[in-house]
Amino acid sequence: MREPVVVSGAILSVAGLSAGYVGEDVIYDIGFEVDEGEAVTIIGSNGAGKSTLFRAIMSMLTPSAGTVRFDGSDITGLATHRIARLGLAYVPxxxxxxxxxxxxxxxxxxxxxxxxxxxxxxxxxxxxxxxxxxxxxxxxxxxxxxxxxxxxxxxxxxxxSLLLLDEPTTGLAPLLAAEAYKALARLRDDGLTLVVAEQQVPLALELASRGYVIDHGRFGLSGPSEELAGNPEVQRAYLGVA
Amino acid sequence: MKSALLDGIVLGLQYGLLGVGLTLIYGLTGVLNLAHGQIAVLGAVVVSLLMGTGLPAVPAILAGLAVSGAVLLALDLSVMRVVYRQEGETRILLGLLLMLGVGFMIDGFLAWRYPIEQLGLRIGGDPISILGVRMSTGSLLASAITIVTGLVLVAFFRLTSLGRGVRSVIQDEMGARLCGVNPAFVRTFVFGLSGVLAGLVAVTRSMTGPIGANNTISFTVLALIVAVVGGLGSVSGAFLAGVLLGVVDRLSSFYIGTYITTIILLVCAALTIVAKPSGLLGRPST
Structure with a gap:
């Protein structure tokens, strides 16, 4: 086991981030923080804005508003390859x-x-x-x-120092998806900071300690994973509980 | 027959070197450099002028290569920026027209200032017999330089970090960015490299015959044919295609006549496009 890390502020902090394509925003006023050593999930259905959020963080598209801070410095609008070299990795x-x-x-x-x-x-x-x-x-x-x-x-x-993963189970059979998450859990246990965007909500909530729900480009519910898993709204929308 | 075959390999190596510079830029940026031959000859003319002032061959050649490289480098850093902002067909068309214009400008400049300037590097020494065919030292030296250059290029693209970086941008630019590769830097580097390779091929070809302003367009056309047959973006493909086309060139002029060779080479390119559009090796493996 690792010693608990003394947190000197979040490793990633996103504030008021809006972004989209051809002049039309797809995500609005997104704000969240990730601390070192944490595993966080962003859950939402197809087209909710998960990929757009990650692309905006990585400067693959230019945000119309808001800031992204990584490891203490403002990286909003920095060239993608520079962000990657700073230690913010993204798996689309x-x-x-x-x-x-x-x-x-x-x-x-x-x-x-x-x-x-x-x-x-x-x-x-x-x-x-x-x-x-x-x-x-x-x-x-x-x-x-x-x-x-x-x-x-x-x-x-x-x-x-931070890994962003966008739907790591895309195109994988259920058994392989579970296997992929086993590997991610291992990385998490080794101390890697993770942010995972996912539609496979049960797997994601099991991996992460807390999560955010994104719907139509806006953050709604958030909280510890067990709490989200127990929330009737989340159960109805993402966990297939009637 | 045997001598035509060996001549074809010698010539083909030159074709390969000619195609490599063009294929790299196209594979990376989608820009078809229709000024490739002009930039090559410009380098040769610089070498000739410098040697005319009494400068020894080696420093004169290095300066000529630097000029050829600098022309493409300067283009990448200036007008090409507009081209890179476009996507798809617009980018291809704009790049093509721009380089065509550059080619005309260099042709015009050479016709105006140096219409009869020619570089002819005479390599001393008696012909050497290879497989019973007497080969001039000039063509052997040109072939040796070209083979070494080809091997260095292949090793560079396979074994060095920057070389792999170039290939990554050719295969998936966004993936490259996410790995920390700066595509703009890679483009500038490859433009400079392509210019130097263009200058080099004009220098090695001048070891077997004089090179001047009247060679520009045929160089560009040959580079285009070689790049198409070898697969756009492939270094090893360009050399393979070059040697094959060189042999086809010599054999057809041996059995049919010189007047027909360019037509036959064009037919080879056309057949490649129809039968195997991705080129001989079938992929931009570089």
Missing amino acids: AERHLFPQMSVTENLLLGAFPDRPDPAIQDSVFDVFPRLAERKTQDAGTLSGGEQQMLAVGRALMSKP
């Missing part, structure tokens, strides 16, 4: 792997521009042994589950 639902490069080369690029750390690579292979078996295979030839592992593994290569 579409994964954005390099299909004609081997598993190993994809992992090496995760460490760009630094020299890849063999110890980190070993720990990635430790969490995802399947990747070690497929080292020389092109990323484009991997199965969906393996591609997801590679996307997370590539993000880990940069030794991130």
